[in-house]
Amino acid sequence: MIYQYIAPSPFLQEFVRDYLIAHFRFEKGQAIPFKPYSPKPEQTITFLPKGNLTINDPLKGITEVAPSVSICGQQVSRYNFYLSQEYLMLRVHFQPGALYRLLQIPLIEFSDCWFDARSVFNSEIVAVNDRLAHCLNYAEMIAVVEDYLKNKLRKVKADLHPLDKIATCLYTNPSRFSLDWLASQACLCPRQFNRKFTERMGVGPKLYSRLVRFYKSYQYKEAHPDDDWLSIALLFNYTDYQHMVKDFKEFAGVNPNLWINQDNKSPERILNLE
Structure with missing residues (x-):
């Protein structure tokens, strides 16, 4: 297995x-x-x-x-x-x-x-x-x-489009750049940037950036289980713990602790395959 x-x-x-x-x-x-x-x-x-x-x-x-x-x-x-x-x-x-x-x-x-x-x-x-x-x-x-x-x-x-490179930047660091600045780097107005980004990625840049941040925050928690959630929220540029909880409830349907508890019972973890 x-x-x-x-x-x-x-x-x-x-x-x-x-x-x-x-x-x-x-x-x-x-x-x-x-x-x-x-x-x-x-x-x-x-x-x-x-x-x-x-x-x-x-x-x-x-x-x-x-x-x-x-x-x-x-x-x-x-x-x-x-x-x-x-x-x-x-x-x-x-x-x-x-x-x-x-x-x-x-x-x-x-x-x-x-x-x-x-x-x-x-x-x-x-x-x-x-x-x-x-x-x-x-x-x-x-x-x-x-x-x-x-x-x-x-x-x-x-060919590889500048928007693909921008999406890669957002995947690496979802909170570093303003979307207006990203649009300027692609030589597009914000409206065109949003439309073309959605075409290539399936969602707009703002939502994509939020999804990346949510994903990286719980991945970090799994790798550093002793770190508290407030520290993780600030590390990933949430304004506070409740700001992070809002994303967890939207994307995972539960609060951060309950999500980690559920994820820890996944088949690959029960079978010790990770």
Whole structure:
């Protein structure tokens, strides 16, 4: 079993940030913990060669089964994931703007949903998923996906846009720059900047920056469990603790402590795979 982030080959580093492979096997009759899933600053293609994923929206009370291969733009809502007894997933995390360059479709069309990739890539992507199910090891799975991506990305004509570099800056430091200044760096007026950023990233720059800050704050807490939340809030440029709590309640549906407690019971943590 595995839960591991893997770097792409040098050829793909302009487009792919990393891959995540998750492979869980639960004993028959074993209670399978759900995976709380909050928004992360990412745009992805997810392959499910074995098992299935049931997605619950706790706010809307909607439950659906994810496609075997899905395209996900920027998520803005919290979900609960329920896994099958055996669950094998390979997810491609794209660099900011790279999924838009590949698809040439505004990413707002894929925001906050698991869009069936067959509607975009036809049966070829299903064939890739089928090949993944028969791979002998995880390295072979990465090779299959990389071969597919290399063939697709060789045909990409859209060059790296200044907005992609700005999104990367926001991912690195979401609070450092004013949005007016960022718009000027892209040689756009603020209105054009917001529209084109949304087209490439699926959400506007202000919301994206908030999502990055929220994500990095709880990642920091998980890496530094002894640090108090007020110190973390100030470290990530929240005005105070309550300001941070507001983001947690919007994006995770709960306060910071409850979110960490829920996340610590995720399948990969229960199985000690991290």
